[in-house]
Amino acid sequence: MKRYLIAGNWKMNKTTGESIELAQKLVESLKDVNDRDILICPPFTALYSVYQVIKGTNIKLGAQDVFYENSGAFTGEISPIMLKDVGCEYVIIGHSERRHIIGETDELINKKIKAAINNGLKTILCVGELLEEREAGKTLEVVKTQLEKGLNGVSKEEMKNIVIAYEPVWAIGTGKTAKPEDAQEVHAYIRELLSKLYSKEIADETIIQYGGSVKASNIDSLMAMPDIDGALVGGASLIAEEFTRIVKFIKQ
Numbered sequence: 001m002k003r004y005l006i007a008g009n010w011k012m013n014k015t016t017g018e019s020i021e022l023a024q025k026l027v028e029s030l031k032d033v034n035d036r037d038i039l040i041c042p043p044f045t046a047l048y049s050v051y052q053v054i055k056g057t058n059i060k061l062g063a064q065d066v067f068y069e070n071s072g073a074f075t076g077e078i079s080p081i082m083l084k085d086v087g088c089e090y091v092i093i094g095h096s097e098r099r100h101i102i103g104e105t106d107e108l109i110n111k112k113i114k115a116a117i118n119n120g121l122k123t124i125l126c127v128g129e130l131l132e133e134r135e136a137g138k139t140l141e142v143v144k145t146q147l148e149k150g151l152n153g154v155s156k157e158e159m160k161n162i163v164i165a166y167e168p169v170w171a172i173g174t175g176k177t178a179k180p181e182d183a184q185e186v187h188a189y190i191r192e193l194l195s196k197l198y199s200k201e202i203a204d205e206t207i208i209q210y211g212g213s214v215k216a217s218n219i220d221s222l223m224a225m226p227d228i229d230g231a232l233v234g235g236a237s238l239i240a241e242e243f244t245r246i247v248k249f250i251k252q
């Protein structure tokens with residue numbers, strides 16, 4: 001049975017000490033949550049220390065990126081094996097900041113996704129349009145391309161390890177959230193695409209998160225939408241009280 005998945009993407013924030021402190025606060029404030037899945041994605045440097053804090057609790061660990069080889073001469077990169085070694089169960093791949101600031105392509109993202117799932121990591125594939133793409137009426141087209149290319153070669157069986165995050169780029173870190181109805185439209189479209197690419201059953205079982213300026217004040221209305229199955233939270237996940245309220249959203 002599908003469960004809501006609320007994930008915190010800490011991005012390039014928090015030293016090891018600060019990460020431990022935030023994780024400790026969340027362990028305490030979220031300990032009574034048992035009907036939804038909770039994930040935090042600290043920076044690479046804090047993964048091991050945070051895992052020591054959350055091990056055995058209801059909070060899972062994820063990384064913000066991964067490379068597609070298991071080891072070798074790839075200076076600066078981190079492999080799926082290394083992520084599992086420090087306690088990661090999940091990894092975010094294709095985040096818009098990696099697509100648009102670092103220059104990651106759909107092809108590279110696809111290689112990373114395959115490597116991650118081959119190593120037993122659950123993968124959050126991020127998709128979403130730029131403001132100019134939305135204004136040009138290209139939102140669905142952009143999302144379709146990112147989804148199809150990202151999932152190229154991913155089997156029906158492997159889809160149980162895939163989560164999709166719809167994150168309109170213009171809503172990330174800007175304070176502008178997509179209207180719940182607008183997000184719902186894209187989520188429903190993604191589910192329809194998954195149904196065509198795989199099956200209705202797989203489409204129904206796949207978690208589709210919304211991301212982009214999710215806050216304590218807007219989470220309830222977003223989660224009221226039928227095709228929004230969770231959230232990928234950036235800025236607001238850095239504040240224990242905010243993230244706690246987001247995880248404890250009230251289903252309307």
Ligand code: PGA
Nearest residue numbers: 172173212213233234235
């Ligand atoms: P934001 O980031 O919540 O700060 O907008 C979301 C994300 O980039 O995953």
